Amino acid sequence: MLAASPFRLARASAFAAVCLGLGVVAHLxxxxxxxxxxxxxxxxxxxxxxxxxxxRERGARTILPLLGGGQAALHLLFxxxxxxxxxxxxxxxxxxxxxxxxxxxxxxxxxxxxxxxxARGEALLWALLxxxxxxxxxVLVLETHPTAAPPxxxxxDEPGLPRPSALRHVPHRRGPPRPRPALSL
Numbered sequence: 689m690l691a692a693s694p695f696r697l698a699r700a701s702a703f704a705a706v707c708l709g710l711g712v713v714a715h716l717x718x719x720x721x722x723x724x725x726x727x728x729x730x731x732x733x734x735x736x737x738x739x740x741x742x743x744r745e746r747g748a749r750t751i752l753p754l755l756g757g758g759q760a761a762l763h764l765l766f767x768x769x770x771x772x773x774x775x776x777x778x779x780x781x782x783x784x785x786x787x788x789x790x791x792x793x794x795x796x797x798x799x800x801x802x803x804x805x806x807a808r809g810e811a812l813l814w815a816l817l818x819x820x821x822x823x824x825x826x827v828l829v830l831e832t833h834p835t836a837a838p839p840x841x842x843x844x845d846e847p848g849l850p851r852p853s854a855l856r857h858v859p860h861r862r863g864p865p866r867p868r869p870a871l872s873l
Contacts, residue, residue, distance in 0.1 A: 696742040704734035711762035726769040745814045748807035755803045
């Protein structure tokens with residue numbers, strides 16, 4: 689299913705906002721600073737990364753590398769445009785190789801979880817649009833041909849009618865209870 693231009697712009701904007709928000713929060717959490725100009729540049733960068741990919745439905749295999757590349761580009765942008773905080777104390781958590789590895793691990797987790805979240809939202813959005821398109825086409829057919837019988841359109845996402853079946857674990861005894869012999873004392 690191909691997307692129209694306003695829909696593509698809305699999806700690219702949502703991706704750019706999520707990508708920028710993740711990058712800014714991660715950069716601030718690591719002790720950096722973000723200026724308004726670098727945030728605006730980061731939003732334009734993330735929008736530019738996302739717009740070519742919004743032509744059709746995308747899954748996690750496409751969203752994960754896009755979001756990872758966007759995070760790497762935003763990291764470089766924020767590192768070059770914002771003043772770095774230098775720590776003279778080597779025991780400080782933001783100094784040395786350990787902090788770099790920790791930063792990569794945290795970025796990796798955040799990118800993975802966020803891309804799975806975006807992929808799930810993307811799948812739900814396209815399923816909703818397909819369902820609305822099917823319903824709208826049914827309404828249009830009935831409006832243009834009111835005497836025609838409604839076409840049989842399968843709805844694969846909807847559950848079918850329940851099948852009548854007997855319960856397997858229920859005893860099938862009907863009628864009044866059987867009399868029990870009286871106990872004599």
